[in-house]
Amino acid sequence: MKNDAFPITDNHIHIDLKQGKGLEAVYEFERSGGTHMFLVSLPSRHLGFDIKSADDYKLLFDETLRVSNKINEETGVVSFPVLGIHPVEIIGLSEKYGIENAKEIICKGFDIASSYVVEKEAVALKTGRPHFETNQGIKNASNEIMSYVFSLAHEKKFPVQLHVEEMTENSLNDIARIAKNAKLSPEKIINHHATPLVKEAEKYGIYPSITCGKDMIETAIESGTRFLMETDYVDDPVRPGFVLGPKTVPKRTLKLVEKYEAEPFWKIHKEIPEKIYDVEIEIK
C-alpha cells in the first residue's frame, strides 16, 4: 500500500545489488509504504573486498554510492548513503597486519570516507566497537578509532552512526564521554541497534535508532518520540531470516498509527532525521 500521508524512513538498512535481493528489496519497502532509507555500507568482507590498505576502502564506499544512486534513479524511494567500516574489521586486520597498522588503515579509511561526506556524496559515517567481548588491545584501538571519527565529525560537521555493544545507561555514558573529549555534540550521534531506552538516551543527548523487533517500538513510544526506527536488513540470501525484512519499518509504523495516530511518526520519520543529518525528507 502506498502511504501518501507522511514519509516512512528506515534509519539503517543494507542493500546488496550483487548477491542479495537488491532493488527487489527496495520495491518491497516502497510497496509497504516506505519512502526514505539511510543506506549503510556493508562489511567489506561481505562484498568480497580484501582490504590491504586504506585506499581499498574506496571500493567499498563507491559501491555504497553506486547502490544509493541506483535506488534513487530506479525506485520511488530516496536513499541517503552512510559510509562505514564495520567495527569488527579491526580484528581481522590486526591479525594480519598488527594492531597499530590495522588502526592506521581504518583511520585513513575514515579520512577518505569523510571527504565523500564533505563533498555531499554521503550524509554520515558509521563506526563503533565490536558488540561482543574482545581483548583489551582491540577495545582500546576501537575506542581510539571511534574518538578519531568523532573528531572528524566535529571538524567537518556531520553525524555519526554507531554500532556498539547493547545500549545501556553505562554504554551511553561512556560514548558521551568519548564524544565530549572529541568535542562532538552527542546530538550528532545515532546509536544504531538501540534498546528502547528513550529517556536515558535523551539524558546523554544521543539518538537511539531502535530495531523494529517485537514490541520494541511500542515500549519506546510509551516513553517518548525522540528516536529513529530501523531494520538493519542485510540483504543476505544465505541468512534471509537473520534480521528483519525490508518491509518491517513501514508495516510496523502503519500498524502503530492505528493506536498512536500519525503525530509521533512525523517526528520519527521526518523531523528527527532531518535535524540530525541535515537532509530534506519529502515524499518524491
Ligand SMILES: [Zn+2]
Ligand atoms: Zn547494519
